[in-house]
Amino acid sequence: MTKQDLQSRFDELSQILLGDMNPEGFWTGELSSSALGVAVAVAALHFHDPKAHHAEIQKGLSWLQSNVNSDGSFGDTPESPGNVSTSLLVYAATNLYARSDDSTARLQVKIAGYLASQNIDVHSAQVAKVILNHYQKDYTFSVPILTLCGLCGVPGGEAFRHIPQLPFELALLPGKFYRVLNLSVVSYAIPALIAVGIVVFKKKPSNAFGRLVRNWSIKPALALLHRLMPASGGFLEAIPLTAFVVLSLIEAGYRDLEVVEQGIQFLKKTQRADGSWPIDINLSTWVTTLAVKALRTKKDEVLTPEMKSRLTDHLRSIQNRQVHPFNRSAPGGWGWTNHSGSVPDGDDTPGAILALLQLQPKEEVKGVVLAGCGWLLKLQNSDGGVPTFSKGWGKLPFDQSCADLTGHSLLAFSACLNAYHGEFSPVVFKAYRQAFLRMLNYLQKHQRQDGSWLPLWFGNQHTANHTNPVYGTAKVLTYLKDVLQHGWFDSNIRAKIGSLVESGERFLVGVQNADGSWGGGEAMPGTIEETALAISALAGKQHCKICQAGFGWLDKTYQQNGLQAAPIGLYFASLWYDEKLYPLTSYVEALARELECS
Secondary structure: HHHHHHHHHHHHHHHHHHEOOOOOOOOOHHHHHOOHHHHHHHHHHHHOOOOHHHHHHHHHHHHHHHHHOOOOOOOOOOOOOHHHHHHHHHHHHHHHOOOOOOOHHHHHHHHHHHHHHHOOOOOOOHHHHHHHHHHHOOOOHHHHHHHHHOOOOOOOOOOHHHHHOOHHHHHHHHHHHHHHHOOOOOOHHHHHHHHHHHHHHHOOOHHHHHHHHHHHHHHHHHHHHHOOOOOOOOOEEHHHHHHHHHHHHHHOOOOOOOOHHHHHHHHHHHOOOOOOOEEEEEHHHHHHHHHHHHHHHHHHHHOOHHHHHHHHHHHHHHOOOHHHHOOOOOOOOOOOOOOOOOOOOOOOOHHHHHHHHHHHHHHHOOHHHHHHHHHHHHHOOOOOOOOOOOOOOOOOOOOOEEEEHHHHHHHHHHHHHHHHHHHOOHHHHHHHHHHHHHHHHHHHHHHOOOOOOOOEEEOOOOOOOHOOOHHHHHHHHHHHHOOOOOOOOOOOHHHHHHHHHHHHHHHHHHHOOOOOOOOOOOOOOOOOOHHHHHHHOOOOOHHHHHHHHHOOOOOOHHHHHHOOOOOOOEOOOOOEEOOOOOHHHHHHHHHHHHHHHO
């Protein structure tokens, strides 16, 4: 494609991007519908009041009937291959209505056939064994799955004998102790730990001492759960988490709690017109910062001064300015959405910092930007890497440091040092520089032998172990190459970054498909997201032919299929999702970067 072709496509897609901006002046995006979310929400509404919520339940069941795979399975998105966990949850939810509704009964028979093909007998204790083996020591998702199944009568009356007891009483200890305790769930799942733990305790025999301790713990644990509840009623704004909490409390005998009522209202208002639910209300902060950053130096061609001002005001308004009630996080960070259930995290915070520095002159955003960097400084782990929500929770994978968040934070710190280092005191400059160097060392240590990095919250359903080295490497490379545009550091740091970049580029070049695309790894089917991200990482004269082949594939795919999103996102203990804006923002960024280099 010629430079004129690239510019024409950039103009076209940037106008589509503007068209997706909401009336408030930022981007909301649209997450894929989730069969798992539908199943758990339907069950929660049923246990609360099947008559009062009849319309919502029937719409949910109808959506499930219309979106079952040909083999009787359900995946995490309508485009995903089937998996046992989601299929089992849908089977359990349909068990509530299979006897009274013929169409639901037929659906359940189909699902049972798929599960049988996976050697799962839904009428035996094997159900628990399969789920627990799949998730191993991480009970974040396995115990809620089995709890819902048990409450829905799957596999039968003895279901709770095989469900591990979550230690909900430990949630009453000060939060600073959580990281050293074996809570068996990730840091962001404390509401599930409490609610699911209580219902399992109520349904499962235990020894006298355990019953004494846990009986005493229920009242203060429920009080803690109430304090954790956001104004929206949705824990983490997540449909599955909120539904698991609600149905567990109802079946434990606490249906009159405000947490239950608010949670039910949250579920009702987040159901879509087609009867489905997404996994979360939206990722508005994330997609907004992706959109802003994608425009890069061409932002003034696309965004008016008023648009930039509104975006800036929006990002300022959603910065956390107090100790967060959910995880006691310090002020200064950003979460993934503007809704009240959002929690500050280590990916949206650097994204907001970089977007603000791109939208406005540095002095106009100095206060909020440096507050964000201060928050990241406190989040950084002892290994130099950056985790998602909480420092020091390293026992389970989704609480550990990871390369993509660390690379993102590295760029945010470098951008702040580049913008403000002349205004820093020696003490502050030293702290920022040391944090930067520790992040860089983390990336060096975790670059794999083939030059790749693995991300945490993104994967690929077609690769071994569902990892996505193309996404991880492309993101870290773009962060590192942007850092190289800064001038505050010495030649030794520059050489170290250059070495990491060279190895990463070799990996990406080596796994490009023959048709010019990239998938999640070598010989994987290409997607718009992964192809565009790889081009962004390789943009420039050195890899001109490689990028041209990628743009050729993108052009052909866009002409044939439009901006079709791929389920590469991971959420809440490995739930797949796709996001409408991911292919658009990644394509726009690839075009902007290539145009800068040409």
